[in-house]
Amino acid sequence: MNASKYEKYFSIDGFWSKLKKGAKKAGSKVIYSGLLLFYALDSRKTPLRAKVQIYGALGYLILPLDLMPDILPLVGYVDDLSALGFALAAVSKSIDDEVRRKAKNKLRDFLGDDVLSSKDIIDIDGHVVEEQGKAKDE
Template identity: 35%
Template sequence: MQLIDKLKQQARQLKSEAQVLILAYSDKRTPLSAKIIIGLTVGYLLSPIDLIPDFIPVIGYLDDLLIVPLLITLSIKLIPSVVLTEARQSIKDNPKKIKKNNWIFAAIIISIWLALFYTAYRHFSYLWK
């Protein structure tokens, strides 16, 4: 149980880096590859849909314990250190809140999920006939 608590704490610390990622995304010095990963990371963090729903026992929290920290860590490694340092300092000097109720963003994420489900259905529909 102590390992799970430790992993949850580390995940919370990495999630606090989301604001830093948002600032780094808007910086012109951030490379395109980093911006793509940051977009996926922040999109997944703010998405109302989890890859693995939390109501599934044990594995429901895998995305919170593994996927999210992995995406955040990868994003941070792709950001130039100067940009990362400046973004962290900016957050420290002027803390901002990530808006959780961004319905436009949620609609985009839901649309992407629906498109993926539709594509999978079309691709595998022959199995049900």
């Protein structure tokens, strides 16, 4: 499997630009999920198959045309969050403490210190741990 053909839909500049412009509007769930996936790309623990899934999800996040345009209040990021959630579940084994630490540090830069204690962040961490448990059972 060749990840490079999927990489063309994702760019680091596009990712950071999307997060900087839309962090508050997208909300902590979308931003934290995207950051977890982004930092998992750099992890040696992330296999090629998982990287392909990550590129797809992050590419969709930065795609200018969505199924639900991001400018729609409340629902604009639902499709993005779904894509990110599926990818997180699929690559949960690659999300370790180092990936979480990097994602939380950057999330704090975007949304402030209080965001780390929000229910959204706790829910996502719980979802990742749950998926890791399922993966161990398989």
